[in-house]
Amino acid sequence: MLVLVLVYFAHLWRAPHAGDAWRVSRRARAPSQAASGRGRAALVRAGGRRACGGVRVAARWAAAPAHCVAARAHPLSAHSLSAWKISYRLHSHLYFETDIVRGVVHSHFNGEDFSNNIGLFEQADPIFTDDYRLDDADVSDEYLQMNAHNLSVVGWEGITGLPMDVPVSPVPLQRCRQYMNPVLELRSYEFCMQLKKNYTIEHGSAMLVGAEVKGLIAWGDKSGHLPLVILHIGYYRNWIENIVNLY
Known part of the structure; x- marks a missing residue:
């Protein structure tokens, strides 16, 4: 896992920078989003550089690859926790950015073979919609x-x-x-x-x-x-x- 994190951070600094539906029940008030899939799309940044993308699944939560969520939580990145942000472009005129306050990695994630490669970022400020489908x-x-x-x-x-x-x-x-x-x-x-x-x-x-x-x-x-x-x-x-x- 240490090797994975080192390789991952090396990449950050080198890289140029309807069917059945389900919903999550929690609600909160904040800026509304565009009624499209793109309104769910997030960009996670670490110190001004791209870390990964994400998908908004609830007012305060976005799903992202577990290897990205784990990289933020690793002791090597402890000094830069406050630099991790999550961003959304909700409309052509509205750009929304907020701090990441928590990362949760799937308990069966394996950093060696990327199985169950999913985690969640909790953000400081919510984005409100009628539901999260x-x-x-x-x-x-x-x-x-x-x-x-x-x-x-x-x-x-x-x-x-x-x-x-x-x-x-x-x-x-x-x-x-x-x-x-x-x-x-x-x-x-x-x-x-x-x-x-x-x-x-x-x-x-x-x-x-x-x-x-x-x-x-x-x-x-x-x-x-x-x-x-x-x-x-x-x-x-x-x-x-x-x-x-x-x-």
């Missing part, structure tokens, strides 16, 4: 092929720029395994996408079907030369709800 539908090859024209991941232009939909195409599971299994074996809650354009995307970026959030980028080549591995957020519905309602 994420798409919990199937992510089979058939479903993704049927929606191939409507798939994207959310990229960010600069540190405080507008989020933008970057088109992706589905990678059939069998073909993705041929690419990825020599590195890490895919799990049942993971599927693959391929960027359609030359773009560097952050781990943790939201993956959308239309305006519905299906998952976040868990691992893979961020420049898009190889498939990106997407973690299905709906698989962790109970865990997310339990954490959000615990605090």
Whole structure:
């Protein structure tokens, strides 16, 4: 794990910088968000540099890769905790940034093979909506092929720029395994996408079907030369709800 954290921080300083739905029950008042999947997309920064993307799952909570959440909590980063921020672009004219006050890593996250690579960031200020809906539908090859024209991941232009939909195409599971299994074996809650354009995307970026959030980028080549591995957020519905309602 120490090696993972060191490599991760080295990257930070080198990098250029509808189906069944479910909701989390907690409510709070703060700026409203745009009624689209992009309004859920977050950008996590560490000392002014990009750390990862995230997906808002509740008023005060965003899901992000566990390796990003764990990096903030590691003793090596203790001196910079106050420098970690989370940002949203809610409308074309409204940019919302707040402090991160807590990180929770999934108890079964494995830093060696990135299994259960999900965590949660609690933010200081809430974003209020009537409910917090994420798409919990199937992510089979058939479903993704049927929606191939409507798939994207959310990229960010600069540190405080507008989020933008970057088109992706589905990678059939069998073909993705041929690419990825020599590195890490895919799990049942993971599927693959391929960027359609030359773009560097952050781990943790939201993956959308239309305006519905299906998952976040868990691992893979961020420049898009190889498939990106997407973690299905709906698989962790109970865990997310339990954490959000615990605090």
